[in-house]
Amino acid sequence: MSDAELPASARLKVELMFEGVRYSPALGAASEHAFPNFYPYRFRPGEPNPSGRDKVAIPYLMTLRDGTLIRVKGSADSPWRVEGDRTVGYRIESDDGRSLPIAFEPLPAWMQGKTDDGFPMAQAGVSLHGDMAVINIAPGCEYFLSRAQDGDSLRCTFCAYGAPNERIKHFEQRIGEAGLASIAVSRMQQTLTAALDEGGIRHIYLVGGSMTDWDQEGARFIALAGAVQQVNDHRLPVACGSGALPEARLDRLHGDGLVDQICFNLEVWSEALFARVCPGKQRYVGYDRWLRALEQAASRFGRGNVYSAMVAGIELEPEHEMTWEQAAALGVDGAVQLLNRGAIPVYSLYWPTGGRDHPDYFSRLQHYFEALNLGYARIRRERGIRISERFLTHRSAYMQLECDIDRAEVAGA
Ligand code: SF4
Numbered sequence: 001m002s003d004a005e006l007p008a009s010a011r012l013k014v015e016l017m018f019e020g021v022r023y024s025p026a027l028g029a030a031s032e033h034a035f036p037n038f039y040p041y042r043f044r045p046g047e048p049n050p051s052g053r054d055k056v057a058i059p060y061l062m063t064l065r066d067g068t069l070i071r072v073k074g075s076a077d078s079p080w081r082v083e084g085d086r087t088v089g090y091r092i093e094s095d096d097g098r099s100l101p102i103a104f105e106p107l108p109a110w111m112q113g114k115t116d117d118g119f120p121m122a123q124a125g126v127s128l129h130g131d132m133a134v135i136n137i138a139p140g141c142e143y144f145l146s147r148a149q150d151g152d153s154l155r156c157t158f159c160a161y162g163a164p165n166e167r168i169k170h171f172e173q174r175i176g177e178a179g180l181a182s183i184a185v186s187r188m189q190q191t192l193t194a195a196l197d198e199g200g201i202r203h204i205y206l207v208g209g210s211m212t213d214w215d216q217e218g219a220r221f222i223a224l225a226g227a228v229q230q231v232n233d234h235r236l237p238v239a240c241g242s243g244a245l246p247e248a249r250l251d252r253l254h255g256d257g258l259v260d261q262i263c264f265n266l267e268v269w270s271e272a273l274f275a276r277v278c279p280g281k282q283r284y285v286g287y288d289r290w291l292r293a294l295e296q297a298a299s300r301f302g303r304g305n306v307y308s309a310m311v312a313g314i315e316l317e318p319e320h321e322m323t324w325e326q327a328a329a330l331g332v333d334g335a336v337q338l339l340n341r342g343a344i345p346v347y348s349l350y351w352p353t354g355g356r357d358h359p360d361y362f363s364r365l366q367h368y369f370e371a372l373n374l375g376y377a378r379i380r381r382e383r384g385i386r387i388s389e390r391f392l393t394h395r396s397a398y399m400q401l402e403c404d405i406d407r408a409e410v411a412g413a
Pocket of ligand 1: 141155161208280
């Protein structure tokens with residue numbers, strides 16, 4: 001792989017992440033046996049629509065033959081479409097003549113099961129990203145309920161998934177209380193057990209909405225990690241994807257062997273951006289404390305076991321007034337600074353809410369994403385750093401490129 005170019009699979013992944021896939025009957029049929037997408041395919045007025053409905057279910061994740069994982073994004077304008085079927089196999093075909101075999105991440109049997117109190121396992125707080133099980137039984141984020149002086153909520157500006165709405169009811173999550181409801185724990189444990197028994201899971205990631213008291217959030221994650229370990233019979237690696245936590249909570253998580261990795265998501269580099277993009281994190285934890293907590297985690301868990309997810313591309317929202325070159329340079333600088341603190345950033349492509357009317361917006365976003373990933377890959381190579389497969393693999397990183405790039409480098413070497 002050259003310094004100036006992504007490896008072939010990663011290049012194709014970027015293409016498909018940006019261009020998406022247009023509807024075809026084969027894509028619709030695949031949804032019957034594939035892991036379901038959270039977003040249905042919405043037909044654009046005038047688009048050929050053999051389904052006869054406004055929106056239809058589509059698969060969530062597809063894999064290339066080398067295992068590269070890609071999110072399926074429905075897009076009427078895409079040059080890509082899916083052909084084939086389950087028996088002969090699926091292919092992704094482009095209007096330019098390219099045709100490649102793909103597979104869809106299958107719908108596991110446990111997702112159609114029920115817990116012993118008759119609750120659907122699909123809603124019990126266990127989800128899959130490829131070979132990663134994601135556990136979330138307290139999804140409501142308290143930042144949504146706090147207000148800035150101008151009346152705006154303190155949620156992260158990109159976040160659509162943390163609203164404390166109907167979803168938190170069946171987990172019996174109570175705002176301001178760290179405790180997890182025993183019914184939610186029991187359903188999660190039964191579901192995780194069924195998922196682990198079915199196979200294919202290689203690592204576990206704990207997440208949840210944030211609390212305004214970071215110490216209480218730590219107590220909640222300690223309880224969650226303990227509950228997961230009770231059913232983690234094969235001792236798969238477990239990562240704590242909470243907000244930054246105080247030292248005493250880190251000591252418990254580490255000293256009691258509750259988790260193997262820490263992932264405190266800083267989301268963006270620079271305090272100015274952090275304050276604007278993550279006002280809740282800034283108010284209730286603060287940028288400096290967040291960085292210190294990452295360092296404290298690295299001193300306990302060791303280098304290679306501390307991560308920070310970053311929202312790659314939010315810098316290009318119009319209000320931040322940055323060119324893609326400036327944003328990529330800032331991102332690469334942030335990667336260096338985080339690595340210097342013992343934390344490894346991982347960059348997930350941000351899908352914009354604003355600025356989309358700008359004709360060149362997506363082209364700038366793509367340039368930025370490629371430049372950031374190439375710059376960051378160079379730094380990892382120089383320092384001999386790789387994303388640990390115990391934390392994230394190319395079989396779970398559906399919106400990130402690091403694992404694909406690292407894997408291509410290892411294969412090339
Ligand atoms: S901390 Fe931010 S990203 Fe996480 S759930 Fe709350 S608003 Fe969403």
